[in-house]
Amino acid sequence: MRQKGSLGWLKHDLTHRGPTAWLLTLGLFAFYFILYYGGRTLAGVAIPDLFTPIARALHLPSKWTFYGLLYTLAIAIGGAYVIYKYRHNRYQVIRTSVVIFVQATLAFSVPWILTIFEQPEYYFSYLWPLKMEYFYPSTILAMPLPFILFSLLGSLIMVPLLGIFFGKRWYCSWVCGCGGLANTAGEPFRHLSNKSSKAWAFEKWSIHITLFLSLVTTAFVIASWGVGENYPAFSEQAASLRSLYGFVVATLLSGIIGVALYPVGGTRVWCRYFCPMAAILGLVQKFGRYRIRVKDNMCISCGMCSTYCEMGIDVRAYAQRNQDFVRASCVGCGICAEVCPRGVLRLENRWRRDPQELSMDALLNETYRG
Ligand code: SF4
Numbered sequence: 628m629r630q631k632g633s634l635g636w637l638k639h640d641l642t643h644r645g646p647t648a649w650l651l652t653l654g655l656f657a658f659y660f661i662l663y664y665g666g667r668t669l670a671g672v673a674i675p676d677l678f679t680p681i682a683r684a685l686h687l688p689s690k691w692t693f694y695g696l697l698y699t700l701a702i703a704i705g706g707a708y709v710i711y712k713y714r715h716n717r718y719q720v721i722r723t724s725v726v727i728f729v730q731a732t733l734a735f736s737v738p739w740i741l742t743i744f745e746q747p748e749y750y751f752s753y754l755w756p757l758k759m760e761y762f763y764p765s766t767i768l769a770m771p772l773p774f775i776l777f778s779l780l781g782s783l784i785m786v787p788l789l790g791i792f793f794g795k796r797w798y799c800s801w802v803c804g805c806g807g808l809a810n811t812a813g814e815p816f817r818h819l820s821n822k823s824s825k826a827w828a829f830e831k832w833s834i835h836i837t838l839f840l841s842l843v844t845t846a847f848v849i850a851s852w853g854v855g856e857n858y859p860a861f862s863e864q865a866a867s868l869r870s871l872y873g874f875v876v877a878t879l880l881s882g883i884i885g886v887a888l889y890p891v892g893g894t895r896v897w898c899r900y901f902c903p904m905a906a907i908l909g910l911v912q913k914f915g916r917y918r919i920r921v922k923d924n925m926c927i928s929c930g931m932c933s934t935y936c937e938m939g940i941d942v943r944a945y946a947q948r949n950q951d952f953v954r955a956s957c958v959g960c961g962i963c964a965e966v967c968p969r970g971v972l973r974l975e976n977r978w979r980r981d982p983q984e985l986s987m988d989a990l991l992n993e994t995y996r997g
């Protein structure tokens with residue numbers, strides 16, 4: 628419902644794709660464009676580097692540290708708002724506090740402190756394929772052994788194992804900074820996700836294509852390191868592929884489009900359509916313990932769960948059919964359960980059992996909870 632007064636109008640306009648929302652998107656595009664290309668000349672036009680002088684004035688080592696500071700502040704301020712908004716919900720309060728903590732430490736302070744001690748800038752909260760370079764031989768050779776082991780074991784063992792036990796949510800809703808920003812500063816825009824079946828069809832293709840590209844790029848870069856001196860043409864191709872992936876996926880889709888589209892396309896455009904880590908975790912999630920449990924015959928079809936699902940999942944359709952579900956794209960944010968006025972939905976980590984047992988369990992729950 629729209630609040631009265633000019634502030635109410637502004638809030639509604641900003642969160643319902645009004646002119647101010649489009650202006651904010653344009654502003655974010657400009658911000659990211661200057662961040663990435665400031666100081667360079669593109670097509671004969673010199674792009675001003677606005678952020679390096681600010682970083683220097685603040686005694687920060689680079690514009691990227693300044694950006695990290697802004698990102699952390701956005702998560703901290705947005706997180707405080709989310710904690711206040713969902714203060715009665717323990718899951719949301721703890722989850723958001725962890726998100727702020729992880730961003731402030733593992734994704735900001737620790738990498739910065741490492742550089743002060745002349746160590747490589749290493750992000751413990753990001754793993755391959757989000758951080759592609761952690762599997763590139765040139766990066767591996769420049770890192771201390773504990774970092775190399777963490778990258779390899781974290782990506783190949785920890786991510787899938789925790790994904791089986793806790794689904795995608797342990798990473799996408801508790802650790803990853805991209806999800807962290809979406810679920811804090813992006814909270815007012817979560818309802819803007821595209822709910823159409825076309826979006827779902829696109830998502831299934833786009834996310835697996837990005838995963839395929841990340842695998843091919845990694846394989847090419849590793850292979851070119853192995854045979855590079857003997858096959859310089861192959862090395863050149865691998866280097867081009869690496870730069871292309873870096874530009875299209877890491878810069879354009881994850882950095883620029885991923886955040887700039889918040890006010891008009893919702894908060895999880897990158898996560899939903901392009902993140903290669905999401906593709907891996909989604910596949911694991913389908914076979915793991917995580918699911919959303921639906922209480923039988925409780926749904927009143929109000930549609931709040933579907934409206935506020937940031938991944939565009941039609942939660943209501945499952946609830947109407949009294950059907951527990953696991954969707955590869957679900958990031959386990961828990962907001963569908965939070966906004967449901969009838970307490971129909973519950974996020975669970977339990978091995979699936981046979982349907983008979985499920986309905987008996989639902990019956991018992993109904994009986995004892997009234
Ligand atoms: S989908 Fe990808 S970018 Fe988004 S929170 Fe998960 S791992 Fe991070």
Ligand code: SF4
Pocket residue numbers: 919935936937938939940942956957958959960961962963964
């Ligand atoms: S289904 Fe629920 S828990 Fe999953 S992403 Fe949507 S709102 Fe979040």
Ligand code: SF4
Pocket residue numbers: 925926927928929930931932933942943946947966967968969970971972
């Ligand atoms: S919010 Fe609850 S009651 Fe409303 S449609 Fe979803 S599951 Fe049904």
